[in-house]
Amino acid sequence: MENSNMVIGIDVGISTTKIVGLRGGKIVSPIRITAVDPITSLYGAFGKYLHDNNLLLGEVEHVMLTGVGSAYVRNDVYGVATSKTDEFVADALGARYESKLEQAIVVSMGTGTSFVMCHGDDMRHIGGIGIGGGTLQGLSRLLLNTSDIKQVAALAMQGDISHVNLLIGDISAHPLPGLPMNATASLFARAKNNAAQEDIAAGLISMVLQSIGSAAVLAAQGTDCRDMVLIGNLSLLPQCKEVFPALEKLYGVRFHIPKYSEFCTAIGAALAYHSS
Numbered sequence: 424m425e426n427s428n429m430v431i432g433i434d435v436g437i438s439t440t441k442i443v444g445l446r447g448g449k450i451v452s453p454i455r456i457t458a459v460d461p462i463t464s465l466y467g468a469f470g471k472y473l474h475d476n477n478l479l480l481g482e483v484e485h486v487m488l489t490g491v492g493s494a495y496v497r498n499d500v501y502g503v504a505t506s507k508t509d510e511f512v513a514d515a516l517g518a519r520y521e522s523k524l525e526q527a528i529v530v531s532m533g534t535g536t537s538f539v540m541c542h543g544d545d546m547r548h549i550g551g552i553g554i555g556g557g558t559l560q561g562l563s564r565l566l567l568n569t570s571d572i573k574q575v576a577a578l579a580m581q582g583d584i585s586h587v588n589l590l591i592g593d594i595s596a597h598p599l600p601g602l603p604m605n606a607t608a609s610l611f612a613r614a615k616n617n618a619a620q621e622d623i624a625a626g627l628i629s630m631v632l633q634s635i636g637s638a639a640v641l642a643a644q645g646t647d648c649r650d651m652v653l654i655g656n657l658s659l660l661p662q663c664k665e666v667f668p669a670l671e672k673l674y675g676v677r678f679h680i681p682k683y684s685e686f687c688t689a690i691g692a693a694l695a696y697h698s699s
Contacts, residue, residue: 429478430485431503432693433465434513434686435492436533440464441686442472445693452476453686461492469500489513489692508695510688515539515546516698517691518652521681528648530639531688532556532655538642552638556657559631566623575624576660582625587614606673607633625662632657632666640674649676654687 429451434441438458444451454472458464465488473480486505488496490513499505518529519541528549529539534557540549560570567575589612592604610630614623639651653663658680667678683690 429483430487430693430696431469431472431483432487432513432689432691432695433468433489433493433500434510434689434692435461435465435488435490435496437461437492438464440468440490440492441689442468443683443686443689443693444472444476444478445690445696450683450686450690453683453689455685461495465492465496465500485696487692487696489688489695506696508692511537511539511548512546513688513691513695514654515541515691516694517687517689518654518681520690520694521654521683521687522650522652522679524650524652524679526648527650527652527679528639528643529687530635530651530653532635532653532657536635536638536655538639540642540646540648549642552634554631554634554638556631556655559627559657562627563624566627567620572656572660576628576662578621578624579628579662580625582619582621582623584622584625584629585613586622587611587618587626588629589613601673603673605669610634628660628662629666632660632662633670636667636670636678639678640670640676643676650679651676652679652681652687654681654684656685658684 430445432443441455443453456464456468458467483503486500486503488507489510493507514529514531525543527541531537532555535553535555537551538549540547563575564570588607589609591602591606591608594608598604
């Protein structure tokens, strides 16, 4: 394939932009840029992408935009033909491409969380919850005096979740039907006013991820879908490797985190150009 066949997919957030290239059906050099506003973030990401990959504007066939920040973009980006695609469609296309699953619920963990049911080419937004990365950042700011998610995740690795969460074993002498002794009975119900920062961090991440996972399972009720594809920034948290396998055992479902989970929406935007 020639460079002229490069399609750029860009997921424009309010302050963070993710960008990937798609050439010959392969993902090329995904990157992310954070800036103070979506326009600065978008153009900064695009310029850096061209520079890092030694691309000329003429070698880009098309730019595909998605994400809430794309509404601020009214013209072609740097004069390259530019189109927009629905974020939920981009979520589904990217997750399907990366996971190789034709049927799944795509769980997009951004500032909040959305659920998209994907049956092949039938992709429908089926709901969402207002819990996500924004929740984790806001509560961390209030309780831990930081909104740096990497710092919170590192703190949480040193914490003990049983110091803040009430478990089934704390309230029952025997496992309840379908609920093992180590299952969560109530989030933060055991938290003390002198709780260690490490335990608070562990509790916050557990609360956000468990809530998202449980909501995804509820979204699958009444369907034959048992596969969930996790995408977005929160899918990179190391705690995902603990929380979601536990939910798999509890509910008999499968959670998948693809290789480029953070960039699935941008990948889906690029894929939308060929599917439109």
